[in-house]
Amino acid sequence: MSRPLRVLVAKVGLDGHDRGAKVIATALRDAGMEVIYTGLRQTADMVVNAALQEDVDAIGISILSGAHMTVFPKVIQMMKEKEMNDVLLTGGGIIPEDDMKILNEMGVGKLFAPGTPTSEISDYITTWVKENRDF
Numbered sequence: 001m002s003r004p005l006r007v008l009v010a011k012v013g014l015d016g017h018d019r020g021a022k023v024i025a026t027a028l029r030d031a032g033m034e035v036i037y038t039g040l041r042q043t044a045d046m047v048v049n050a051a052l053q054e055d056v057d058a059i060g061i062s063i064l065s066g067a068h069m070t071v072f073p074k075v076i077q078m079m080k081e082k083e084m085n086d087v088l089l090t091g092g093g094i095i096p097e098d099d100m101k102i103l104n105e106m107g108v109g110k111l112f113a114p115g116t117p118t119s120e121i122s123d124y125i126t127t128w129v130k131e132n133r134d135f
Contacts, residue, residue, distance in 0.1 A: 003034075004032055004033055004034045005032075005033045005034065005057045005058070005125065005126060005129050006033070006034045006035075006036070006054060006055060006056040006057050006058075007028050007033050007034070007035050007036070007056060007057065007058045007059070007060055007125060008035075008036045008037075008038065008047065008050060008051045008054060008056045008058070008059045008060070009021050009024060009025045009028070009035055009036070009037045009038070009060045009061075009062065010037075010038040010042050010047045010050075010059065010060070010061050010062070011038070011039065011040045011041065011042060011061075011062055011063075012042050012043065012044060012047060012061055012063065012067075012071045012075070013041070013042075013043075013063070013065055013067045013070075013071060014041065014065060014067075015040075015041075015062075015063060015064050015065035015067070016040055016041070017064050018039075018040055018062070020062050020064070020092070020093065020114065021037065021062035022037070023118070024060060024062065024092070024118065024121060025037045027118030027119075027121070027122060028060075028118075028121070028122055028125070031118075031119075031122035031126075033122065033125070036050065036054050036056065038050055044071060044074035044075045044078055045078065047059060047061070047075060048075060048078040048079055048082060048084070051079075051084070051087060052082060052084065056087060057087065057088065057125075057129045057133055058087060058088035058089075058090060058109075058125050058128070058129060059075070059079075059087060059088065059089050059090070059091075060090050060091050060092070060121075060125075061075065061089070061090075061091035062091060062092060062093050063091060063092075063093040063094070063095065064093045064094050066094070068091075068093070068095045068099060068103065069099055069102070069103075072089070072091070072103050072106070072108050073103075073106060075089060076089055076106055076107050076108055080107075086132055086133045086134075087133075088109050088125065088128045088129065088132070089107070089108050089109055090108070090109040090110055090111065090112075090121075090124070090125065090128075091108070091111055091112070092111055092112035092113065092114070092116065092121070093113075093114070094113075094114070095111055095113070109124075109128060110124055
């Protein structure tokens with residue numbers, strides 16, 4: 001790879017807990033990725049526009065608020081509208097397995113539960129980007 005992978009890590013909605021997002025952002029940086037952390041209380045629109053401006057390879061959304069069935073579909077729809085077909089949308093948090101399956105069918109990548117080893121997350125992002133983007 002000629003440049004580091006670029007990942008945008010976001011907290012969408014009113015969820016005010018960002019410790020997990022910060023842990024993931026640090027772990028991805030430690031794995032050699034360039035990480036853009038948007039901070040708390042972002043909208044889907046803000047996240048997708050920031051991802052476009054930053055030319056990221058992946059968007060990771062951390063969600064604990066229970067709004068995952070609203071947030072992820074909004075983000076994936078906006079990504080499709082902006083033809084971001086080769087950008088990974090992934091994330092994690094408190095998301096029931098049945099909802100994870102529905103979101104995966106909509107086009108969201110693998111979703112991670114709390115306690116997932118950070119190496120598993122960075123490996124997934126790296127592999128997906130190598131397989132799906134011109135790198």
